Amino acid sequence: MSLADSDFIIVGAGLYGSTIAERLANEYNLSVMILEQRNHLGGNCYSTIHQETGIEYHQYGTHIFHTSNETVWNYIHRFTHFNGYYHQVLTTYKDQVYQMPINLETINSFYGVNLKPFEVRQFLAREIAKENILRPQNLEEKAISLLGRPLYEAFIKGYTIKQWQKHPRDLPTSILTRIPFRTNYNENYFHDKWQGIPEDGYAAIFQKMLSHPKIQVHLNTDFFSIRDQLPQNTVIVYSGPIDRFFEYKFGKLEWRTLRFEKEVISVEDYQGISVMNYAEETVPYTRIHEPRHLHPERNYPQNETLIIREYSDMDDGSAPYYPINDEKNRKLLLKYHDEAKKHPNVFFSGRLGEYKYLDMHQTIENALDLFETRLCPLFRQ
Numbered sequence: 001m002s003l004a005d006s007d008f009i010i011v012g013a014g015l016y017g018s019t020i021a022e023r024l025a026n027e028y029n030l031s032v033m034i035l036e037q038r039n040h041l042g043g044n045c046y047s048t049i050h051q052e053t054g055i056e057y058h059q060y061g062t063h064i065f066h067t068s069n070e071t072v073w074n075y076i077h078r079f080t081h082f083n084g085y086y087h088q089v090l091t092t093y094k095d096q097v098y099q100m101p102i103n104l105e106t107i108n109s110f111y112g113v114n115l116k117p118f119e120v121r122q123f124l125a126r127e128i129a130k131e132n133i134l135r136p137q138n139l140e141e142k143a144i145s146l147l148g149r150p151l152y153e154a155f156i157k158g159y160t161i162k163q164w165q166k167h168p169r170d171l172p173t174s175i176l177t178r179i180p181f182r183t184n185y186n187e188n189y190f191h192d193k194w195q196g197i198p199e200d201g202y203a204a205i206f207q208k209m210l211s212h213p214k215i216q217v218h219l220n221t222d223f224f225s226i227r228d229q230l231p232q233n234t235v236i237v238y239s240g241p242i243d244r245f246f247e248y249k250f251g252k253l254e255w256r257t258l259r260f261e262k263e264v265i266s267v268e269d270y271q272g273i274s275v276m277n278y279a280e281e282t283v284p285y286t287r288i289h290e291p292r293h294l295h296p297e298r299n300y301p302q303n304e305t306l307i308i309r310e311y312s313d314m315d316d317g318s319a320p321y322y323p324i325n326d327e328k329n330r331k332l333l334l335k336y337h338d339e340a341k342k343h344p345n346v347f348f349s350g351r352l353g354e355y356k357y358l359d360m361h362q363t364i365e366n367a368l369d370l371f372e373t374r375l376c377p378l379f380r381q
């Protein structure tokens with residue numbers, strides 16, 4: 001199948017591009033060509049087996065599937081079963097472990113008290129009143145106005161400095177619209193109806209999604225290296241970075257990135273949980289992942305385990321992870337949106353095309369929506 005023979009070109013074999021390709025081929029028997037610059041399917045959801053230990057890990061950070069959207073849950077179930085994993089996060093501060101997000105257990109252990117749920121708000125109100133911040137001007141003030149200084153200093157300040165390489169005083173309030181905290185002992189990280197880890201890993205999902213004979217995937221292929229060969233008006237679903245499509249003509253959208261450092265440790269269980277945050281600024285990494293805990297149903301080695309330290313940094317353009325939701329970038333994005341309107345045959349989509357943090361269930365939801373409302377009408381006369 002050549003470029004000219006394809007009904008659709010899809011840039012990116014991540015969850016967005018793969019959902020669109022799967023729908024077009026399976027619903028309408030259309031020819032789809034996917035161009036993916038990496039050497040694997042799955043985009044940032046990709047999982048692979050660590051050679052030395054045999055433990056499956058998520059190459060771009062731990063991914064837990066969670067949703068309350070029944071359509072999305074039914075859709076993803078066509079390609080995988082989920083194990084019974086449910087996500088819980090702990091954080092280490094000054095050699096003590098606390099539950100995250102902040103809940104009654106966190107507050108009681110931190111203050112050495114035994115509050116009941118109905119006493120928490122009044123207790124925190126006393127801390128908050130000490131600084132009386134009515135109109136928070138930056139992230140530090142916002143956090144203190146919601147939690148009080150002691151909890152802010154322990155759990156927000158150092159972690160935020162490590163994430164952003166900036167003091168919370170120098171970050172806008174818009175970065176943090178709310179601080180999730182619970183007045184009960186609920187330790188379930190997500191509020192969603194369903195969650196889990198794909199039993200056979202994420203990579204297997206993408207193999208199944210893209211198995212239709214009319215879907216052709218070209219790995220190690222940068223869209224921009226073949227862009228000139230495309231017939232005019234080819235319909236393109238573009239899930240790459242929107243600013244790159246326009247050769248950064250207005251400037252680069254900024255991202256934060258992550259760096260991961262693997263280590264094999266000669267114990268069966270290093271930290272007893274899949275993700276442990278480190279709240280203090282003096283610990284250079286933000287979290288440690290221990291992927292064996294994502295698959296409690298598997299037989300993993302008893303004499304060794306894999307841990308992955310996560311470091312946060314500003315992106316140099318090579319590995320965009322988290323968009324920066326500040327005024328400067330929002331204004332820049334609007335300029336690219338205006339440019340995008342001049343290309344009605346190109347659908348800018350996914351986390352890179354929309355410059356938006358999207359969870360996996362939102363990515364699928366958006367892709368199914370684009371398929372139904374924008375792509376189907378193109379050929380459903």
Ligand SMILES: Cc1cc2nc3c(=O)[nH]c(=O)nc-3n(C[C@H](O)[C@H](O)[C@H](O)COP(=O)(O)OP(=O)(O)OC[C@H]3O[C@@H](n4cnc5c(N)ncnc54)[C@H](O)[C@@H]3O)c2cc1C
Binds near residue numbers: 016037044359360
């Ligand atoms: C650290 C981290 C942890 C996360 N954890 C969770 C979680 O626990 N649960 C959850 O629901 N979601 C999580 N997410 C979100 C999840 O990763 C996204 O929802 C999902 O990856 C979005 O899919 P996508 O297809 O839009 O983007 P991507 O996965 O980034 O796919 C885009 C693809 O396009 C390719 N591409 C880009 N430009 C070009 C080009 N020029 N030519 C060819 N190919 C190109 C890229 O190589 C990439 O493979 C997390 C995200 C991050 C950053």
